[in-house]
Amino acid sequence: MTRTREAVLALLQRTRQPLSATEIFDRLHQEKVAIDLVTVYRTVHVLKELGLVLQLDLHQEGLSRYELKEGRKHHHHIRCQICGQIVDLLLCPLKKVTKLIEQQTQFIVDDHTLEFTGLCPQCQ
Amino acid sequence: MTRTREAVLALLQRTRQPLSATEIFDRLHQEKVAIDLVTVYRTVHVLKELGLVLQLDLHQEGLSRYELKEGRKHHHHIRCQICGQIVDLLLCPLKKVTKLIEQQTQFIVDDHTLEFTGLCPQCQ
DNA sequence: ACCTTATTGCAACTTTATTGCAAATACCAT
DNA sequence: ATGGTATTTGCAATAAAGTTGCAATAAGGT
Numbered sequence: 220m221t222r223t224r225e226a227v228l229a230l231l232q233r234t235r236q237p238l239s240a241t242e243i244f245d246r247l248h249q250e251k252v253a254i255d256l257v258t259v260y261r262t263v264h265v266l267k268e269l270g271l272v273l274q275l276d277l278h279q280e281g282l283s284r285y286e287l288k289e290g291r292k293h294h295h296h297i298r299c300q301i302c303g304q305i306v307d308l309l310l311c312p313l314k315k316v317t318k319l320i321e322q323q324t325q326f327i328v329d330d331h332t333l334e335f336t337g338l339c340p341q342c343q
Numbered sequence: 344m345t346r347t348r349e350a351v352l353a354l355l356q357r358t359r360q361p362l363s364a365t366e367i368f369d370r371l372h373q374e375k376v377a378i379d380l381v382t383v384y385r386t387v388h389v390l391k392e393l394g395l396v397l398q399l400d401l402h403q404e405g406l407s408r409y410e411l412k413e414g415r416k417h418h419h420h421i422r423c424q425i426c427g428q429i430v431d432l433l434l435c436p437l438k439k440v441t442k443l444i445e446q447q448t449q450f451i452v453d454d455h456t457l458e459f460t461g462l463c464p465q466c467q
Numbered sequence: 468a469c470c471t472t473a474t475t476g477c478a479a480c481t482t483t484a485t486t487g488c489a490a491a492t493a494c495c496a497t
Numbered sequence: 498a499t500g501g502t503a504t505t506t507g508c509a510a511t512a513a514a515g516t517t518g519c520a521a522t523a524a525g526g527t
Binding site: 253257261281 | 504505506507508514515
């Protein structure tokens with residue numbers, strides 16, 4: 220664990236929203252932390268491998284976002300199509316469905332992604 | 344409707360799997376249909392606007408895929424992590440959940456994406 | 468056939484992400 | 498602390514997906 224990685228981790232800890240690589244880069248530079256964009260990519264990759272961070276690929280965003288996994292329960296997201304705000308959904312209705320799918324398709328399911336989009340209260 | 348657009352549409356009609364822009368380009372060229380990659384992108388965009396085609400952004404693929412919407416019911420997908428095969432799931436367990444989310448978050452939900460990944464019968 | 472409008476191809480460009488390599492930093496044993 | 502090894506970082510170059518501007522071509526109506 221280097222100071223650069225600590226800085227990325229600390230940023231993710233104090234940020235509610237899942238951040239993209241560019242956002243991590245920009246925010247750290249605002250805080251006078253010198254970090255290369257390549258290092259951001261490599262760092263989130265390492266943190267993901269270590270199981271500390273989750274990678275999110277939200278529909279039609281065309282980029283990856285990263286959020287802290289540490290101590291968080293399995294959850295999903297809803298994104299506002301106007302302002303881009305991302306809110307956590309502390310539910311998952313897919314346990315039974317997963318079993319049904321395994322029966323119907325003969326796949327072994329090992330993951331799923333679920334995301335909602337819509338209009339947040341402010342943008343309605 | 345031009346012959347180029349007909350060719351893309353016809354390809355999507357006879358293909359089971361959702362295709363990426365590059366795949367559409369490659370397959371049409373194999374069939375001696377001269378089409379520019381840019382035109383593929385513009386065509387699928389138009390077909391999407393017309394409501395004929397659905398855009399899929401599957402998790403961690405890093406590209407968009409397109410499938411025919413025409414006459415198909417709302418559905419989701421499961422993708423094999425080994426061979427990349429994509430199979431349709433003719434179910435959607437999210438109607439009640441959507442209402443719950445609208446109550447909890449005050450968002451107006453207008454869409455969702457749901458995708459499963461795992462191992463297909465052949466790759467297990 | 469003619470004229471207008473929409474579509475296509477080419478080239479250049481944008482954005483997100485990855486790779487190679489040399490320099491800098493962290494870690495460990497002494 | 499000091500030195501040596503392995504890891505990490507920054508820079509430059511590159512890759513891949515997708516977009517934009519513009520001139521040339523094709524489509525459609527009268």
